[in-house]
Amino acid sequence: MPDPNPAALNFLLSRRSRPAKTLGLPVPTREELRPILEAALRSPDHGKLEPWRLIVLTRPALERLATLVEERGAALERAPEDIAKQRSQYADAHLAVAVIATPQQSDKVPEIEQTLSAGAVCTALLNAALAAGWGANWLTGWASHDPDFVRDGLRLAPGEWIAGFIHIGTEGAAPPERPRPDMDAKVAWIEA
Numbered sequence: 001m002p003d004p005n006p007a008a009l010n011f012l013l014s015r016r017s018r019p020a021k022t023l024g025l026p027v028p029t030r031e032e033l034r035p036i037l038e039a040a041l042r043s044p045d046h047g048k049l050e051p052w053r054l055i056v057l058t059r060p061a062l063e064r065l066a067t068l069v070e071e072r073g074a075a076l077e078r079a080p081e082d083i084a085k086q087r088s089q090y091a092d093a094h095l096a097v098a099v100i101a102t103p104q105q106s107d108k109v110p111e112i113e114q115t116l117s118a119g120a121v122c123t124a125l126l127n128a129a130l131a132a133g134w135g136a137n138w139l140t141g142w143a144s145h146d147p148d149f150v151r152d153g154l155r156l157a158p159g160e161w162i163a164g165f166i167h168i169g170t171e172g173a174a175p176p177e178r179p180r181p182d183m184d185a186k187v188a189w190i191e192a
């Protein structure tokens with residue numbers, strides 16, 4: 001017999017991200033963040049390779065990244081509005097957790113499956129933060145894919161990459177509902 005958990009199902013049926021720019025103080029303390037991180041690390045992972053790790057970024061680190069992103073944007077000759085938008089992602093944030101994909105050599109588990117597991121960590125972290133009552137948002141942006149930025153800003157090793165920054169804080173304004181996929185258009189049943 002199924003053993004339903006209606007509260008968990010209702011949460012999944014109503015969950016939604018909160019835009020990072022609407023998130024403010026307070027942010028979770030270390031103690032409050034621990035179970036959220038623990039839930040994220042409890043993600044599906046073929047072969048138990050743990051091909052990911054987390055970096056918690058507090059305000060001083062985010063301010064440093066905001067400065068670095070301006071330097072990198074200028075060096076890459078990106079449009080001023082691109083630089084300003086990416087800068088504010090860090091400059092306006094109070095807490096973010098970077099999910100780092102750390103692909104492992106494996107004869108059994110293809111790298112694409114390790115990538116999927118890193119995405120699962122991002123989703124679990126996002127959902128755990130929302131379930132704990134915080135606002136949260138999964139962001140990337142061009143700087144996430146800039147090798148110099150991730151090396152200098154986050155000390156990523158060669159081969160590591162950013163799966164996402166999960167911004168966490170207190171919701172300011174409630175976001176409008178986002179149109180959700182049409183289930184009939186997205187789900188096929190094969191019964192024979």
Ligand SMILES: Cc1cc2nc3c(=O)[nH]c(=O)nc-3n(C[C@H](O)[C@H](O)[C@H](O)COP(=O)(O)O)c2cc1C
Pocket residue numbers: 015016017018137138139140141163164178
């Ligand atoms: C890998 C990934 C990267 C994303 N990066 C951004 C981003 O940089 N900026 C942005 O506005 N939304 C970004 N999003 C979208 C939001 O995180 C989110 O999907 C959207 O706000 C709706 O979220 P919800 O379905 O949880 O309500 C990204 C989503 C994913 C999966």
